[in-house]
Amino acid sequence: MKNLLVVSYLFPPLLSPESLLLLGRVRELARLGWKITALTIDPRATLELLDHRLEESLPPHLRVVRTGQALVPLYALPLPAKIFFKSLTLLGLPEMQFPWYLYARRPPRRLLDEGGFTAIYSHASHHVSNVVGLALKRFTGLPWVANFSDPWLDNPYLKFTPFQRPLVRALEKAIIREADAVIFVTSQTADAVMRKYPKEWRQRVHVIPHGFEAGILKDLDPAPHPRPRLRLVYTGSFYRGRRTPEGLFRGLQLLQRGRNLAGELEVRLLGPHVPPYQAQARSLGLDGVVACLGPVPFEESLKEAAAADVLLVIDAASDGPSLFLPSKLVDYIPFRKPILGLTPLAGASADVLRQLRCPIAPPDDPQAIARAVGTLLDLHHAGRLEVSPAYDAAAGRYDIRQTTKVLDGILDKISHKS
Numbered sequence: 001m002k003n004l005l006v007v008s009y010l011f012p013p014l015l016s017p018e019s020l021l022l023l024g025r026v027r028e029l030a031r032l033g034w035k036i037t038a039l040t041i042d043p044r045a046t047l048e049l050l051d052h053r054l055e056e057s058l059p060p061h062l063r064v065v066r067t068g069q070a071l072v073p074l075y076a077l078p079l080p081a082k083i084f085f086k087s088l089t090l091l092g093l094p095e096m097q098f099p100w101y102l103y104a105r106r107p108p109r110r111l112l113d114e115g116g117f118t119a120i121y122s123h124a125s126h127h128v129s130n131v132v133g134l135a136l137k138r139f140t141g142l143p144w145v146a147n148f149s150d151p152w153l154d155n156p157y158l159k160f161t162p163f164q165r166p167l168v169r170a171l172e173k174a175i176i177r178e179a180d181a182v183i184f185v186t187s188q189t190a191d192a193v194m195r196k197y198p199k200e201w202r203q204r205v206h207v208i209p210h211g212f213e214a215g216i217l218k219d220l221d222p223a224p225h226p227r228p229r230l231r232l233v234y235t236g237s238f239y240r241g242r243r244t245p246e247g248l249f250r251g252l253q254l255l256q257r258g259r260n261l262a263g264e265l266e267v268r269l270l271g272p273h274v275p276p277y278q279a280q281a282r283s284l285g286l287d288g289v290v291a292c293l294g295p296v297p298f299e300e301s302l303k304e305a306a307a308a309d310v311l312l313v314i315d316a317a318s319d320g321p322s323l324f325l326p327s328k329l330v331d332y333i334p335f336r337k338p339i340l341g342l343t344p345l346a347g348a349s350a351d352v353l354r355q356l357r358c359p360i361a362p363p364d365d366p367q368a369i370a371r372a373v374g375t376l377l378d379l380h381h382a383g384r385l386e387v388s389p390a391y392d393a394a395a396g397r398y399d400i401r402q403t404t405k406v407l408d409g410i411l412d413k414i415s416h417k418s
Contacts, residue, residue, distance in 0.1 A: 007122040011040035012054035017327040028404035030059035045071035092163035097126040105135035143414040146179040180414040186348035210330040211400030230380040233308035243316040251369025262288035315343035317364040322347025357388030
């Protein structure tokens with residue numbers, strides 16, 4: 001019997017890209033014959049957004065064990081809780097979610113006795129998930145796969161304090177040294193992380209990209225509807241000072257000098273930390289063009305994407321090749337719509353977009369963005385806005401049935417090896 005213990009802080013009903021990604025992966029693993037138990041955080045002991053409707057999509061025989069109930073009183077007042085845990089990171093706590101480790105590293109003995117597990121799969125981020133996986137590996141001796149959706153120590157957007165960095169370095173090294181297999185989402189991340197470790201460790205490293213579920217569109221109509229204005233839709237988060245829509249706004253401001261954008265274009269941006277950017281759009285004369293909206297439930301985000309003419313990816317600018325492949329880009333693929341990628345020209349996102357033959361512009365180059373949007377407007381007016389003939393063949397590489405099949409093979413291999 002293939003019994004798998006999945007360890008992840010982010011899991012339904014938590015609403016985040018990682019939670020949605022893992023939901024799809026768990027469903028596919030269950031279809032491939034794995035009996036799954038998920039070890040995760042009690043949703044009352046977190047500051048994450050929640051969407052309880054996601055729980056309706058879990059596999060019918062999946063068992064969910066939620067720990068960390070002792071933390072619930074600390075989260076009764078979200079703002080003080082955020083300040084408190086943020087303060088602890090300044091003193092060396094590896095990340096704000098790390099207290100969950102204290103309650104997940106030793107799950108109920110009955111769970112381990114009754115589970116009959118053949119392997120452990122930990123899914124980060126948050127990185128505490130892999131640290132819990134490390135503890136469980138040491139405690140049980142079971143074969144263990146550690147997944148890094150994002151780099152940890154080498155993440156250019158994480159600023160570690162002098163107290164954090166040594167601990168993060170030690171934890172990451174222990175995870176990669178002791179895991180039976182390590183998964184990264186992109187080859188760029190694998191190269192950046194593994195260059196500081198012994199070459200022989202690389203033999204246990206695998207690259208598995210994010211995967212999309214085509215089935216989630218079964219009740220939607222992804223076909224574009226004729227409308228006078230081209231609709232661009234972005235469903236994701238912004239992070240002040242890192243990933244923002246400023247480059248997009250500047251590009252639209254340039255484009256507006258020669259076109260009546262209010263009559264040609266509507267841009268809908270939806271997600272956490274998005275609404276504050278409406279003031280910036282207004283200050284640039286884009287109030288009739290851009291709508292900055294807050295987060296919506298998962299099903300609503302699908303409807304927004306299905307109603308778009310063009311889907312929008314916005315990445316952070318990067319000094320070198322970007323390490324990141326946002327799950328949002330892969331989530332867009334089954335809609336079969338043009339995707340405009342505001343992303344560094346060298347990097348994981350750009351590689352995928354080129355495979356799909358979709359347009360790319362650097363996120364900090366307003367002129368390139370103006371040209372890209374202008375071209376899309378012209379195609380829209382001419383009735384020639386469509387995906388490339390190469391789109392479907394490239395898309396198949398990111399079908400979750402294909403990506404999870406690779407993970408299934410890794411889990412089978414390490415289970416039999418043990």
